[in-house]
Amino acid sequence: MPKPLALVTRSDAATEAVWKEALSDALPEETILSFRDMSAEQRAEAELAIVANPDPADVAELPNIQWIHSLWAGVERLVAELGPGAAPIVRLVDPELARVMAEAVLAWTYYLHRDMPAYRTNQQKAEWAPLDYRHPRDVTIGLLGLGELGKASAERLKGAGFNVIGWSRSSKTVDGVETMSGDDGFDRILGTSDILVCLMPLTAETRGLLDARRLKQMKPGAAIINFARGPIIVNADLIAALDAKHLSHAVLDVFAQEPLPAASPFWAHPSVTVLPHISGPTDRFTAAGIVAANIRQWRQTGQLPKTVDLKAGY
Numbered sequence: 001m002p003k004p005l006a007l008v009t010r011s012d013a014a015t016e017a018v019w020k021e022a023l024s025d026a027l028p029e030e031t032i033l034s035f036r037d038m039s040a041e042q043r044a045e046a047e048l049a050i051v052a053n054p055d056p057a058d059v060a061e062l063p064n065i066q067w068i069h070s071l072w073a074g075v076e077r078l079v080a081e082l083g084p085g086a087a088p089i090v091r092l093v094d095p096e097l098a099r100v101m102a103e104a105v106l107a108w109t110y111y112l113h114r115d116m117p118a119y120r121t122n123q124q125k126a127e128w129a130p131l132d133y134r135h136p137r138d139v140t141i142g143l144l145g146l147g148e149l150g151k152a153s154a155e156r157l158k159g160a161g162f163n164v165i166g167w168s169r170s171s172k173t174v175d176g177v178e179t180m181s182g183d184d185g186f187d188r189i190l191g192t193s194d195i196l197v198c199l200m201p202l203t204a205e206t207r208g209l210l211d212a213r214r215l216k217q218m219k220p221g222a223a224i225i226n227f228a229r230g231p232i233i234v235n236a237d238l239i240a241a242l243d244a245k246h247l248s249h250a251v252l253d254v255f256a257q258e259p260l261p262a263a264s265p266f267w268a269h270p271s272v273t274v275l276p277h278i279s280g281p282t283d284r285f286t287a288a289g290i291v292a293a294n295i296r297q298w299r300q301t302g303q304l305p306k307t308v309d310l311k312a313g314y
């Protein structure tokens with residue numbers, strides 16, 4: 001009889017129960033227990049934690065776990081809160097998540113490309129003012145991050161005819177995409193993108209990366225889409241760049257504090273579109289299937305899927 005697996009979340013009991021059901025359906029041979037219902041003995045027995053934004057103090061009460069499977073793709077909080085001594089962490093890599101994120105990137109790229117914010121404003125003023133159409137091949141979309149989500153987004157944007165360029169930490173080859181890395185690459189992507197899409201993890205290197213100096217380097221009139229993590233952009237610097245009309249618009253799905261507080265200047269800013277962290281929702285069923293396959297592989301071979309580099313933070 002395999003030892004139990006602990007499901008640790010910060011969700012309410014009902015949300016956690018839905019996850020538990022999906023995981024138990026995908027892994028009928030395993031005993032998956034909600035951390036909150038586990039006895040001290042069961043906690044000591046647990047071999048693996050399946051987590052969604054857990055309280056690190058809860059994870060610390062599972063002294064014998066060999067690894068942690070995150071149900072989320074972004075693990076910056078887990079890495080920061082569990083610290084360098086954490087058990088190996090596996091994050092969610094799900095083609096369905098990449099598909100849905102790429103769809104969102106294309107949707108909000110079109111929103112900016114076809115000037116929807118400007119037409120909305122004009123309608124409010126009863127103003128009939130056609131703007132010039134630009135062919136997608138003449139519009140450069142820059143992707144910051146060419147990982148699972150960035151690559152899928154690049155494919156989708158290319159399919160729609162945009163000129164796509166991308167920047168990553170290590171050099172990458174993506175068919176039909178001009179790729180770059182390093183400081184020179186960063187200068188270039190900032191200076192040439194009409195729409196800059198952020199799909200990088202939040203790490204020590206990326207926190208506050210898009211500050212006043214970097215935003216100034218962006219092409220005048222460019223727009224920005226942040227679907228990654230809020231603290232990658234310095235809020236006050238972004239607002240200053242929008243107020244100065246150096247940047248035309250920002251579509252923000254992620255924030256340092258979520259839900260976005262009512263007092264945030266982003267809510268009422270005419271050049272900001274606020275989204276409530278909806279660009280890449282996890283599909284419970286595909287995610288449960290992927291977690292199940294990873295756990296089965298580990299049971300059968302002892303092999304873990306690719307784990308998070310705790311030093312790099314992603």
Ligand code: NDP
Nearest residue numbers: 073074145146147148149168169170200201205227228280
């Ligand atoms: P990956 O780890 O697959 O890819 C991350 C990419 O960012 C890689 O190309 C990596 O470079 C690059 N990168 C990391 N650090 C740097 C740096 N310092 N400078 C330049 N490039 C860097 O992550 P995913 O694509 O799966 O996810 C990206 C992020 O999206 C997640 O971390 C999460 O925060 C966010 N997310 C948001 C969701 C939402 O609903 N809004 C949903 C899911 C995820 P390299 O290739 O060289 O490693």
